[in-house]
Structure formats: structure tokens, C-alpha cells
Amino acid sequence: xxxxxxxxxxxxxxxxxxxxxxxxxxxxxxxxxxxxxxxxxxxxxxxxxxxxxxxxxxxxxxxxxxxxxxxxxxxxxxxxxxxxxxxxxxxxxxxxxxxxxxxxxxxxxxxxxxxxxxxxxxxxxxxxxxxxxxxxxxxxxxxxxxxxxxxxxxxxxxxxxxxxxxxxxxxxxxxxxxxxxxxxxxxxxxxxxxxxxxxxxxxxxxxxxxxxxxxxxxxxxxxxxxxxxxxxxxxxxxxxxxxxxxxxxxxxxxxxxxxxxxxxxxxxxxxxxxxxxxxxxxxxxxxxxxxxxxxxxxxxxxxxxxxxxxxxxxxxxxxxxxxxxxxxxxxxxxxxxxxxxxxxxxxxxxxxxxxxxxxxxxxxxxxxxxxxxxxxxxxxxxxxxxxxxxxxxxxxxxxxxxxxxxxxxxxxxxxxxxxxxxxxxxxxxxxxxxxxxxxxxxxxxxxxxxxxxxxxxxxx
Amino acid sequence: xxxxxxxxxxxxxxxxxxxxxxxxxxxxxxxxxxxxxxxxxxxxxxxxxxxxxxxxxxxxxxxxxxxxxxxxxxxxxxxxxxxxxxxxxxxxxxxxxxxxxxxxxxxxxxxxxxxxxxxxxxxxxxxxxxxxxxxxxxxxxxxxxxxxxxxxxxxxxxxxxxxxxxxxxxxxxxxxxxxxxxxxxxxxxxxxxxxxxxxxxxxxxxxxxxxxxxxxxxxxxxxxxxxxxxxxxxxxxxxxxxxxxxxxxxxxxxxxxxxxxxxxxxxxxxxxxxxxxxxxxxxxxxxxxxxxxxxxxxxxxx
Numbered sequence: 001x002x003x004x005x006x007x008x009x010x011x012x013x014x015x016x017x018x019x020x021x022x023x024x025x026x027x028x029x030x031x032x033x034x035x036x037x038x039x040x041x042x043x044x045x046x047x048x049x050x051x052x053x054x055x056x057x058x059x060x061x062x063x064x065x066x067x068x069x070x071x072x073x074x075x076x077x078x079x080x081x082x083x084x085x086x087x088x089x090x091x092x093x094x095x096x097x098x099x100x101x102x103x104x105x106x107x108x109x110x111x112x113x114x115x116x117x118x119x120x121x122x123x124x125x126x127x128x129x130x131x132x133x134x135x136x137x138x139x140x141x142x143x144x145x146x147x148x149x150x151x152x153x154x155x156x157x158x159x160x161x162x163x164x165x166x167x168x169x170x171x172x173x174x175x176x177x178x179x180x181x182x183x184x185x186x187x188x189x190x191x192x193x194x195x196x197x198x199x200x201x202x203x204x205x206x207x208x209x210x211x212x213x214x215x216x217x218x219x220x221x222x223x224x225x226x227x228x229x230x231x232x233x234x235x236x237x238x239x240x241x242x243x244x245x246x247x248x249x250x251x252x253x254x255x256x257x258x259x260x261x262x263x264x265x266x267x268x269x270x271x272x273x274x275x276x277x278x279x280x281x282x283x284x285x286x287x288x289x290x291x292x293x294x295x296x297x298x299x300x301x302x303x304x305x306x307x308x309x310x311x312x313x314x315x316x317x318x319x320x321x322x323x324x325x326x327x328x329x330x331x332x333x334x335x336x337x338x339x340x341x342x343x344x345x346x347x348x349x350x351x352x353x354x355x356x357x358x359x360x361x362x363x364x365x366x367x368x369x370x371x372x373x374x375x376x377x378x379x380x381x382x383x384x385x386x387x388x389x390x391x392x393x394x395x396x397x398x399x400x401x402x403x404x405x406x407x408x409x410x411x412x413x414x415x416x417x418x419x420x421x422x423x424x425x426x427x428x429x430x431x432x433x434x435x436x437x438x439x440x441x442x443x444x445x446x447x448x449x450x451x452x453x454x455x456x457x458x459x460x
Numbered sequence: 461x462x463x464x465x466x467x468x469x470x471x472x473x474x475x476x477x478x479x480x481x482x483x484x485x486x487x488x489x490x491x492x493x494x495x496x497x498x499x500x501x502x503x504x505x506x507x508x509x510x511x512x513x514x515x516x517x518x519x520x521x522x523x524x525x526x527x528x529x530x531x532x533x534x535x536x537x538x539x540x541x542x543x544x545x546x547x548x549x550x551x552x553x554x555x556x557x558x559x560x561x562x563x564x565x566x567x568x569x570x571x572x573x574x575x576x577x578x579x580x581x582x583x584x585x586x587x588x589x590x591x592x593x594x595x596x597x598x599x600x601x602x603x604x605x606x607x608x609x610x611x612x613x614x615x616x617x618x619x620x621x622x623x624x625x626x627x628x629x630x631x632x633x634x635x636x637x638x639x640x641x642x643x644x645x646x647x648x649x650x651x652x653x654x655x656x657x658x659x660x661x662x663x664x665x666x667x668x669x670x671x672x673x674x675x676x677x678x679x680x681x682x683x684x685x686x687x688x689x690x691x692x693x694x695x696x697x698x699x700x701x702x703x704x705x706x707x708x709x710x711x712x713x714x715x716x717x718x719x720x721x722x723x724x725x726x727x728x729x730x731x732x733x734x735x736x737x738x739x740x741x742x743x744x745x746x747x748x749x750x751x752x753x754x755x756x757x758x759x760x761x762x
Contacts, residue, residue, distance in 0.1 A: 082488075111487040118484050125480075128744055136754065180501060182743045185750065185758050192757035212512030213505055221758055241519050242512035248657035249650075260530050274661060281664040295739045297732055305668040313735040317742025320755060328754045336745045343737060 055088040064088060084108045131342075132335030139331025147333060152291055152309035153322045156267075159289045160197040163264035169204035170194065171263035173279065174218060175270020175294070176250055178211040183295040186317050187270030188214070188221050190293065193323040194267055195225035199234055207240040208257060210250040215242045251275035255282045268292040268307070269316070272299045280306035293319060314340075366421035367409040367438040370402060374432025383431065387412050387424050409438055416440070469753045476751035517541065540649070547641035554629035554640035555610035558595040559588055563621030572620055576600050576613060597627060603648070605639040686723055693720025 055064040084106055091100040139145055163170045172194055174187035191207065198205040207222065209215045218240040226235035243253040255278065258266070266283040268276070268290065276292075276299040283290045284306045292303035293311030303310040311319060314336060321329035373380050385395045388411050402408050412420050418437070425435045479497060482490035520534035528534075547553075562569050574584040578601035588596050599605075600613060610626055617624045629637040637643065673684045692698035698716035705714040713719070749755035 111491065113485060113487050115484055115486050122484050125744075128741070129748060132745060132748055136752075178505060182746050186742075186746055188758040189746075189755060211505070212508035212510075212515075215512055215515060216508065217758055224757070238515075238519060242515045244516075245509075245512075246650075246654070248654045252653075252657050256530070256533065274658065277664045277668060278657065278660055281668055295742065297735050297739065300735065302668065305672040306664075313738030314742035314745075315738075317739075317746045320749075320757065326754070329749065332745050332749050332754065336741045339741055340738065343741075 051092050053090045053092070055090065057086045082108070082110065127342075128339050131339050132332050135335035135338065136328050136331040139327040139334070142327070145327070145330045145334050147318075147322065147330060150311070150315050150318075150322060152293070152311045152315065153319055155289070155291055155309045156194065156323065157197060159265035159267070159291055160194065160201055160203055162289055163198075164201040164203040166264040168264035169206050169261055170198050170265045170267070171254075171257060171261075171283075171288070172205065172207045172267040173254055173270065174207070174209060174214060175268075175272055176210045176247055176275060177271040179213045179217060181271045183271035183316075184211075184214060186295070186319070187293075188217055189320040190267070190269045190323070191218060192221045192225050193320065195222040196229050199226045199229035199231040202231070202234060205239050206257065206261070206263065208243050208250075208254055209240060210243060210245055210247075212242055215240055247273060247275055248278075251278045254279050258282045258286055258288070262286050263288055266290045268294070268303065269311075269319075270294065272296055277302040277306060283307070365440050366416050366418045367411065367440060368421050368424045368428065369407040369409050369436045369438040370399065370428065370433055371404050371407040371436060372402065372434040373399070374434065376432045379431040380428060380433045383424070383427055384410055389413050404434075407436060407438075465756065465759065468759050469756060472759075473751050473753055476747065480751075513541070544642070544645055547645055548635070552629065552631065552634040552640050552642065553604040553606055553644075554634045554637050555605050555607045556600065556627045556639070557598045557610055557614045557617060558625045558627040559591050559598055559617070559622060560595040560625060561591060561623040562588070563623060565621045568620045569617060569622045572617060573598055595625065595627075598624075599638060602639065604641050604644045686727075689716065690720045690723060693717045693723075 052070055053066055054068045054070060055066050057063070058065050085108075086106045087104040089100075089102045090098055093099045135145075160170055172191055174191055175181070175184050177184050179185065195205060197203075205222065207218055209218055219237050222239055223232075223235055223237075226232055244250050257263070258279075259282065263286075266279075266288045268279060268283075269292070272279075272294050273296065276294070276296075280290060280292060280303055290307035291309045291311070292307040293316035294300065294303065295313070295316055297313075300310065300312055304312075318333045318336070321333045370380075370384075381392060381395050381399065384390070384399060385392045388395070390398070399408060410424065412424060421437055425437060428435045475497070478490075479493060482493045485491070517538065520537045522528075523531045523534040524538060559569075559573070570581060570584050570588065573579070573588055574581045577584065577599060579587070588598070598613065598617075600609065602609060607626070607628075610628075614624045614626060629640060634640040635642055669687070672680070673687060675681050675684060692701070693716040698720070702714060702716045705711040746755070750758075
């Protein structure tokens with residue numbers, strides 16, 4: 001399925017809204033968490049208190065509502081978008097007497113117009129689309145495009161021809177999912193080409209489907225194909241017929257058709273799950289020529305085993321361009337191939353970098369582990385806040401009580417290479433802190449890809 | 461042509477671009493477009509089911525009427541269709557006696573309920589010892605509890621001195637509720653039949669594996685060897701057979717679980733990811749062709 005549901009993130013407009021009352025025992029800060037959407041982080045800097053209450057104004061009535069009694073000094077609160085709200089922090093001592101109170105400025109949550117967390121994917125999408133569009137444009141200008149031959153696609157005509165010669169039907173299954181899956185769309189596109197062949201050869205076409213919308217769309221596709229081949233007389237709406245939405249009931253129905261009608265050619269083109277092998281093996285048992293194609297990686301091995309030809313991965317999505325003669329479609333396939341070449345080059349470069357510089361520039365390997373703050377904690381806190389991009393108050397809270405044996409790691413914001421970690425360690429040590437290098441790549445439970453080779457070649 | 465091809469193409473292109481961009485825009489109204497679009501789709505698909513059901517009845521009914529090959533199966537399909545439809549919309553079952561008070565002879569009531577619900581007496585007393593304000597449902601030990609069966613139980617309980625009223629599941633909740641006809645059909649027919657089809661997979665895997673592992677060429681040989689190593693490495697026997705390698709440090713890599721893990725994590729993962737990248741690109745390419753209107757054959761275009 002498509003995966004599924006994307007999450008639109010709501011982002012607060014107002015940034016740091018700090019406030020403090022010099023004559024009160026506590027101070028507090030409300031900050032937006034930039035990419036976590038409708039999230040407000042509340043940081044409290046207390047003095048000696050027994051408990052702290054956080055209150056929030058109700059969006060409807062404006063009254064103060066207690067939503068949390070806390071001893072935590074940093075926590076988050078999810079609130080709706082476009083809500084104007086205000087927080088109040090009340091500190092009580094052991095006798096439940098109010099010893100401090102702080103009031104935040106009113107803030108209004110506001111979503112952004114672009115999710116910066118997805119910027120890299122947006123750029124990737126632009127590059128992919130740009131390359132594909134460029135090659136579509138090239139194809140429009142009649143530049144000749146060569147595509148390597150795909151055995152499975154070349155066998156389409158052979159399969160339909162065989163069915164015609166044997167006087168048997170052609171069975172086409174466009175998967176078991178609905179029109180919201182790209183694989184189903186791709187399956188229907190291929191159905192259009194197969195229908196043209198059956199119209200040309202006057203072979204009988206049978207298309208069982210498991211979704212009503214696919215049935216309607218499939219009928220239109222087949223009808224258009226028969227008309228384009230000049231054989232509307234051979235078309236019947238019942239060629240595309242519905243059985244059931246249920247996975248295994250549909251598999252049983254298709255198996256029944258195979259065993260009763262013994263089609264000479266079986267096309268399994270679309271999105272399949274566990275029923276793939278049930279259908280493919282039944283088709284194999286009746287001796288039909290089978291051509292499968294799917295975008296479900298887990299079903300490809302089953303199809304490879306049980307079918308004569310299998311369209312693997314992008315071959316399945318490229319089938320329409322191969323089977324048709326539209327240069328624009330061919331251009332888009334060429335564009336896809338160029339993007340694939342770019343990705344292969346990137347992967348190759350990544351492998352080389354990882355192999356050569358592994359452990360030096362590994363971005364997820366090394367952390368400065370602070371064991372004591374030394375005599376100048378303020379400077380140390382500032383450095384940690386700077387390298388970890390955590391607010392200073394939060395850093396003070398997190399790193400104020402460090403176990404000198406266990407220590408505490410400092411996350412350098414996704415740049416945890418040995419190089420960066422050692423740089424931070426040197427900086428902290430200059431300010432009196434005691435810091436070790438924590439090597440995350442040598443965790444016992446962490447999968448270390450080199451262990452196998454080390455054992456293999458070093459005999460250790 | 462304009463209404464059947466051009467307008468749908470424009471709708472597809474507009475919706476495609478908007479949905480694509482909405483993934484990058486967390487601001488209203490884009491942030492909830494996907495939810496709305498999914499709901500629209502579900503509603504349309506629900507109504508389209510009627511078309512599917514009518515098509516099923518038409519084709520299967522025709523087979524029965526014309527006594528075509530395999531007409532008996534079609535008859536079973538049609539009968540099952542109407543039976544499920546009836547139990548879904550017209551006859552629901554799911555009645556129950558609602559015990560409000562035990563009366564003067566609680567022992568006899570307990571004994572009756574224990575027998576009627578196929579429960580032991582101790583449990584029955586703990587369950588029905590103090591009926592609440594709304595009473596206590598007595599779930600009779602029957603596949604389906606019809607109104608008649610529930611009334612009969614009520615009569616018998618009232619004869620023992622208990623105060624009992626008739627309760628029933630509401631329409632809608634009967635689909636998942638206990639002792640209804642719909643649930644009976646689902647668990648008595650549908651679930652075992654589905655499980656049977658799924659179970660066939662085990663046998664098909666065996667026959668497909670046998671064919672795949674037949675040594676025909678170099679690739680099939682690699683597949684066979686890898687398959688055997690994976691299978692042996694994943695069962696205790698594999699670890700047991702090669703346990704001796706752990707005692708000799710330079711042979712430790714021959715331990716079968718280590719080899720299978722390496723095969724699984726590296727060559728297998730590399731191949732699977734290559735296919736995944738191809739599929740991802742294919743999906744982007746197909747979507748782009750559909751959005752740009754280059755590919756229209758799924759709508760009946762050329």
C-alpha cells in the first residue's frame with residue numbers, strides 16, 4: 001500500500017519568547033520546536049520548590065486550566081494550529097505556599113508554508129522530474145532513443161499468439177489492489193496493450209478484478225483498445241468482471257478460472273501479496289505461458305520461480321513505453337535510466353567514502369562523553385549549547401548532574417564524526433572539562449559490517 | 461471525447477500536482493488534503509462496490525440460468541451473496557436475556573445459567589452474583605441467539621423466580637457482536653475457507669522451491685547453495701553441526717548462522733535495495749507520465 005499517510009507538520013511562528021521576573025523564585029521560557037509542528041517546549045528554571053504547576057489559557061473561555069503538575073523542568077506540549085494561548089507557571093514550596101509565578105507572553109501557533117525538513121526530498125524530486133522532463137522534451141524533438149530489449153516484454157505478443165493458435169483464452173489479472181496504487185494503474189496500462197493484441201489476433205480476453213473501480217477503469221481501457229484496433233465488435237463489457245475484494249477469495253476465483261478454462265496465456269500484472277504464488281503455481285500447473293510483473297519486492301521471487309517471464313522492478317513500470325510507440329513515453333524511460341545512473345554513481349561514491357574514511361568521517365559514530373564540568377561550567381554549558389543546538393537552560397538542566405563514571409554524551413547534531421567529536425573535546429578540555437571519546441561504532445550490540453571480514457582475513 | 465478524456469486528464473493533472481506539493485506544505489488547507497482525498501476515495505469506492513456486486517450477480521446468475529460449465533459453483537456464490545446480505549441488513553440475531561434480579565431461588569437460577577452458558581457454577585456465581593443497575597447479559601451457549609431462543613431462556617429463568625428482560629445488539633454493532641448471524645457466517649464459512657486458501661501457500665512454496673532449486677545452470681546452483689545455507693543457518697541443526705568451528709578461531713566464520721546472517725544482510729539486502737530503487741524510480745516516472753497526461757490508457761485513452 002502505498003505507505004501510507006504523510007504527516008503535515010504545523011510549525012509555530014513565534015520563536016523564543018522568554019520572560020523572567022527578577023523578584024520571583026522561578027523563571028520560565030516557552031519555545032517553539034521548529035520542525036515538530038504544533039509543539040511547544042516549556043523550560044522552567046526553578047529555585048527550591050516542592051512542586052510546579054503549569055497552567056494554560058483555554059482557547060474557548062480564556063480561563064486558566066491546569067494541565068500538568070510537574071517536577072520535570074523541560075517538557076513539550078502539543079497544541080492545535082492557529083491557537084492563541086498563554087502559559088503560567090506556579091511554584092509551590094513544601095507547605096504548598098506559592099513562592100513564585102511566571103507568565104508567558106501570548107503566543108499564536110502558525111504553520112509554515114514549506115516544511116524545511118523535507119527540503120532534501122524536494123530537491124531530489126526536482127532533479128528526478130527535471131531529468132525525466134528533459135528526456136521527454138528530447139524525445140519530442142525526434143532524437144532517437146535506444147532502450148535495451150526486455151525478454152518479458154518481447155514475450156507478450158508471443159503469449160497472445162500462442163493462445164490464439166491453441167484456441168484458448170488470455171487471462172489478465174491486474175493485481176488485487178485498488179486504483180490508489182500506482183502498480184494497479186501500471187497494470188491497467190499494460191492491460192490496454194494486451195487488449196490491443198487480443199483484438200488484433202481475435203483471441204478471447206478474460207480479466208477478473210478484485211475492485212469495482214478497477215473493473216470500471218479496466219473496461220474503459222479494454223474498450224478503447226478494441227476500438228483503436230478497429231474491432232469494437234469483439235469487445236464485451238463482461239470481459240472485465242468483478243469477483244470479490246477479499247484476497248484469498250479472489251485467489252480462489254482466479255484459480256477456478258485457470259483450472260476450468262485452462263487459458264493458454266496468463267498475465268499477472270499489478271500489486272500482489274501472498275496470493276501471488278497461489279495464482280502463479282496454479283497457472284504453472286495448467287501449462288500456461290505466464291508473464292508476471294509487480295512492484296511488490298517480496299513477491300518477485302515467487303513470480304520468478306513460477307512464471308516464464310517476470311518484469312522486475314522498473315521493467316514493470318516501463319512496460320507501457322516498450323509496448324507502445326510513443327516517443328514521449330520512451331523519453332521518460334530514458335530519463336529514469338539517467339536518474340538511475342546518477343544514483344548508482346552516488347552509491348558508488350558513498351561506498352568508496354565509507355570504505356576509505358570509515359571511522360573518521362562516519363557521521364553517526366563518535367560522541368564527546370563529558371565526565372565532569374570542571375571549574376568553569378558556564379563556558380562548558382555554552383559550548384555544549386552551541387554544538388548541540390540545545391537551548392542553554394536545557395543544557396544546564398541536562399548536564400548539571402553528571403555521573404563521573406558513566407558520563408553523558410553530547411550529540412553534535414548529526415555531525416558525529418571522529419573529526420568533529422575530537423574538535424569539540426579539545427574545545428571543552430581547554431575550558432577545564434573532562435571529556436572522553438565515545439565510539440558508538442564499537443557497541444557490542446551494534447552490527448559491525450567489518451567483523452566478518454576481520455574474522456575472515458585476520459583470523460581473530 | 462472532451463468529457464471522457466480531456467476533463468479527466470485535467471482533473472488528474474491538477475489533483476496530482478496539488479497532492480504532490482501538499483506533502484511539502486504543512487499549512488492549511490494543504491495539510492489536510494490527503495485526509496480529505498482519502499475520504500473521498502473511500503466514499504466513491506464504497507458506492508462503486510454496488511457496481512461490482514451487480515456485475516458478480518449478473519455473470520454468476522447467467523451461468524446458473526444457462527447451466528454453463530461449473531454452474532454449481534456460481535449457484536453457491538449467488539446463494540452465499542444473498543445469505544450474507546440478509547444477515548448483514550435484515551436478520552441479525554444477537555439477542556440475549558438480561559438478568560435484572562436473581563429472585564428467591566438464586567441457586568436454581570445459577571444452575572440454569574451455568575448450563576445455558578456452558579460455564580462452571582463458581583464462575584457463574586461470580587459473574588451473575590450481583591447484577592448491576594442495567595442488569596447482566598447472559599450470553600447463551602449457542603452459535604446464534606435468535607429472538608425465539610432468548611425468549612425461551614427468559615421464560616425458563618422467570619419460572620425460576622428471576623427477573624429477566626430481553627436485550628439485543630443494535631444494528632451496526634451486530635457485525636462484530638457476539639451470537640449474531642453475520643458473525644456466524646463470517647467465522648463458520650468465510651474464515652475457514654480463507655485459511656484453507658492461505659494454507660495452500662505452504663504446499664505451493666514447496667513445489668516452487670523444488671523447481672527453483674533444480675540445478676540447471678550456474679545461477680541456479682548459486683541459488684541452491686545460498687538457499688541451503690540460509691535454511692540450515694536459520695535452524696538449530698545448522699548451529700549444532702558447525703559448533704566445532706567456534707573452537708578454532710580462524711574457522712569461526714564457517715559457523716552456519718554467521719554465514720546465513722551475512723548472506724541475508726549483505727548480498728540479499730544489496731539486491732533487494734537495487735530492486736527497490738528501480739521500483740521507486742518507476743513509480744515516480746509513471747506518476748509523472750500520468751500527471752503530465754502522457755499516459756492516458758488507463759482512462760481509456762491511447
